[in-house]
Amino acid sequence: MRRILIGLAAAATLAAPASAEGWKDLTGQKVPDISAKEWFNAGDKAPSVEDLRGTVWILEFFATW
Amino acid sequence: MAQVGHLSELHEKYYAKGLRVIAISDEPSATLRSKLIEAKSPKYWIASDPDRATVAGFIDAGRRGIPHSYIVDATGKVVGSGIPNDQQIEELLKAAFDPSLGRDLHSALKSLQKAYEKGDIGKAWAGAARYLENSDGEISRDAQFLREKAEACAAWRRKMVEGALEAKDYGSAYADLKMLLVDYSGMEVATWAAEQKKTLDDGPVVENELKGWEALEKARALEQKAEGKEKKLGPARNAYKTVVKKYPDTRAAKLAEEALTRLGG
Numbered sequence: 099m100r101r102i103l104i105g106l107a108a109a110a111t112l113a114a115p116a117s118a119e120g121w122k123d124l125t126g127q128k129v130p131d132i133s134a135k136e137w138f139n140a141g142d143k144a145p146s147v148e149d150l151r152g153t154v155w156i157l158e159f160f161a162t163w
Numbered sequence: 164m165a166q167v168g169h170l171s172e173l174h175e176k177y178y179a180k181g182l183r184v185i186a187i188s189d190e191p192s193a194t195l196r197s198k199l200i201e202a203k204s205p206k207y208w209i210a211s212d213p214d215r216a217t218v219a220g221f222i223d224a225g226r227r228g229i230p231h232s233y234i235v236d237a238t239g240k241v242v243g244s245g246i247p248n249d250q251q252i253e254e255l256l257k258a259a260f261d262p263s264l265g266r267d268l269h270s271a272l273k274s275l276q277k278a279y280e281k282g283d284i285g286k287a288w289a290g291a292a293r294y295l296e297n298s299d300g301e302i303s304r305d306a307q308f309l310r311e312k313a314e315a316c317a318a319w320r321r322k323m324v325e326g327a328l329e330a331k332d333y334g335s336a337y338a339d340l341k342m343l344l345v346d347y348s349g350m351e352v353a354t355w356a357a358e359q360k361k362t363l364d365d366g367p368v369v370e371n372e373l374k375g376w377e378a379l380e381k382a383r384a385l386e387q388k389a390e391g392k393e394k395k396l397g398p399a400r401n402a403y404k405t406v407v408k409k410y411p412d413t414r415a416a417k418l419a420e421e422a423l424t425r426l427g428g
Contacts, residue, residue, distance in 0.1 A: 120227035124241040129233065130220025132185070134210035136192040138200050145185075145208065151239050151271065152293035152302075154259040155183040156252070158170060158232040159218060162190060162198040 132157065174207040177256065181237075181296040183208060189215050234259055238271075272305050279309060285348040288313035317343075317352035324359065332414050333369045334376025375410030379419055382406055386422070400426055 124130075129147055137144050174184045184207035188195060192211035199209065212218065221233065233244040234252065236259040243255040272294060279287035287309055294306035320343060327336035340363070343356035363369050382402030389395035403426070406419035 120222045120224060121231050121244065122221055122223055123244060124221070124233065125243055127241055129235045129239055129241050131217070132187070132210070133216045134187060134212040135214065136195075136211045138192075138195065138209040138211075139206060140185075140208040140210070145183075147239055149293065150183060150235070152237050152306075153181050153183050153296070154177075154235065154237055154256065155185060156170075156173065156232055156234050156256075158184070158186045158230050159188070159221070159227075160186050160230045161188050162194060 129157075170207050171203075171205050173252065173256075174205075178206075179296075180260065182256065185210065187212055187217055189213055189218065272302060272309070275309060279313065282346050284313045284316055284346050285350050285353060288317075288347075289349045313347075313350070317347050317350050320347070321352050321355065324356070328359070331372075333363060333372040334379065334413075334415050337363055337369075337373055337376065338380075371410055372413045372415065375406055375413040375415030378402070378406045378410065379415040382419060382422070386426070396426060 131147050132145070134144065143149075170184050170186055173182065178184075186205075186207060187210040189212055191213050195209060195211050199205065210217070218227075221231075228246075231244065231246060232252070234242050234255040236242050242259045243251075245251060272291070275287045275290040278290070291306040291309040291313075294302050295310070296303070320339065324336050324339045324343070327333075327339065337360070340356045340360045344353055344360065347353045347356070363373065382399055382405075385402050386396070386399035389399055400423065403419040403423050407416045407423070410416050
């Protein structure tokens with residue numbers, strides 16, 4: 099676990115430049131809710147944070163541009 | 164667009180282990196469809212959130228650069244965040260798949276078991292689905308067991324109802340169908356129960372049976388309320404008599420007659 103924590107700290111340092119500005123760290127906190135107008139590949143029902151309990155997941159904010 | 168390949172790689176590598184990769188953009192779905200879905204057909208989950216409803220919870224204010232990722236463990240806690248870099252993400256995933264998380268999951272599963280014991284079978288069944296693909300084998304097994312128990316219970320209930328229908332015991336079949344709709348909601352048996360109930364609702368033949376059954380239930384409630392005290396049994400007797408008179412030749416009438424004999428009315 100310690101090694102992972104060090105890894106985390108390193109990640110935070112590396113991520114420090116301007117582009118990480120404005121993002122909350124949230125490490126150790128409950129993940130905020132997710133919602134979207136349309137989903138692709140996620141099945142019939144829009145997934146919620148509650149649905150994802152029991153699963154490890156990665157959420158990436160991105161753009162196609 | 165480098166992240167497309169990178170997310171696909173994570174999806175390929177960890178999906179079977181239970182990882183879900185979600186990419187979210189504030190671009191409209193048409194843009195995502197043409198530029199990403201159709202162009203690259205990625206397998207991971209993609210969301211269009213033009214209202215920025217999701218991102219609002221993840222930023223303080225001001226400018227924000229993308230891409231930016233959050234890794235969430237099985238208990239719903241963020242284990243790390245940052246700009247995607249393969250090595251860091253792999254490290255964080257290792258932390259997220261940490262078996263010590265099992266404790267929290269066990270308690271989550273326990274609450275589902277409680278729901279099951281309380282009769283909320285559908286909820287337990289659906290909830291357990293979340294734990295089937297878990298890196299912790301014990302949790303997957305417990306979840307699987309809970310699901311199987313719920314399914315077995317549903318099958319047994321269905322058999323009972325089918326038996327009642329065959330015996331033309333529409334009243335108890337109807338009551339059980341209503342129970343199946345609520346307690347087993349979300350399961351296949353509930354869909355089946357809805358169809359059966361509709362058939363009964365639409366069938367004029369059974370209308371009398373159902374009304375008779377309803378009246379019988381009321382009479383039974385009155386009897387229960389009387390708690391065996393002779394003085395208070397009058398209303399129950401009258402209610403049973405009404406069933407016999409108003410709904411002759413139904414199963415409810417037969418049962419009401421039996422009750423009257425039992426009560427010595």
